[in-house]
Amino acid sequence: MVNIILLGPPGSGKGTQAALLSGKLNAPHISTGDILRRAAGTELGSRAAEYMNRGELVPDSVMIEMIRDRFSQADCAKAFILDGYPRTIPQADALADILTGLDRRLDLVLNIEVPDAELITRLSARRVCECGATYHLIFNPPENEGVCDRCGKRLYQRDDDLEESIKNRLSVYKKQTQPLIDYYGNMGTLVTVDGSGSIEQIADEICAAAKS
Ligand code: ADP
Ligand code: ADP
Ligand code: ZN
Numbered sequence: 001m002v003n004i005i006l007l008g009p010p011g012s013g014k015g016t017q018a019a020l021l022s023g024k025l026n027a028p029h030i031s032t033g034d035i036l037r038r039a040a041g042t043e044l045g046s047r048a049a050e051y052m053n054r055g056e057l058v059p060d061s062v063m064i065e066m067i068r069d070r071f072s073q074a075d076c077a078k079a080f081i082l083d084g085y086p087r088t089i090p091q092a093d094a095l096a097d098i099l100t101g102l103d104r105r106l107d108l109v110l111n112i113e114v115p116d117a118e119l120i121t122r123l124s125a126r127r128v129c130e131c132g133a134t135y136h137l138i139f140n141p142p143e144n145e146g147v148c149d150r151c152g153k154r155l156y157q158r159d160d161d162l163e164e165s166i167k168n169r170l171s172v173y174k175k176q177t178q179p180l181i182d183y184y185g186n187m188g189t190l191v192t193v194d195g196s197g198s199i200e201q202i203a204d205e206i207c208a209a210a211k212s
Helices: 014-025 032-038 043-054 060-071 089-101 116-124 163-177 179-187 199-211
Strands: 003-007 029-031 080-083 108-113 126-128 134-136 190-194
Touching (some): 003 014, 014 080, 029 032, 032 060, 032 080, 043 060, 043 163, 089 179, 108 199, 116 126, 190 199
Parallel strands (some): 003 108, 108 190
């Protein structure tokens, strides 16, 4: 089962788990946040950065076009692990249309639950790499300080991982994204996992759900 969505608040570990799962299941890791960050310098990138830095969502029309385009690429023909999409009901409806058009279906939506206080601790010491790898200064440090294990580039702190923006992102999640838990719950594709254990424990749990 590799048509998978990872759902959960910012900091719940979606990116970390998606990268692990992508390696284990040989499925592309599609992070809309990474796609937007890589667009820095283009018109799309600078328009999106205004929303991102405030901790707001980028408009649905932009995101839906982006995901439609991503699904037209060959590597998603058999499998995908979506991280950070959908974040609203219209985005979920659009994904359903895309999948129907391709005669595919969603296998699994993993809802990762973590208490708010822990999310803030995680996000405020997160460090990321351009290549999509994610670290934490204390919980998941790179082997060499400030340098990516996977590609050797310098790590950086995201502009939206500052306190004001983090708080806004958590409230935006509750208002706009949390309704997707019922949306997918009603479709019968939702599995909730406790995201507060160690990275390895959660990875095992997610892998078991994906293989069942
Ligand atoms: P998301 O993509 O959901 O925003 P990330 O995967 O970027 O979440 O994780 C947020 C931060 O928490 C990162 O710094 C990451 O290294 C760290 N992290 C991820 N999973 C865990 C975990 N199980 N325990 C402790 N820290 C974690
Ligand atoms: P995190 O994993 O910390 O929640 P992401 O990297 O997934 O962050 O997303 C960073 C920012 O990019 C979001 O706060 C939002 O502004 C924008 N973004 C990413 N994906 C979407 C989406 N599906 N819909 C709207 N905005 C998005
Ligand atoms: Zn890297």
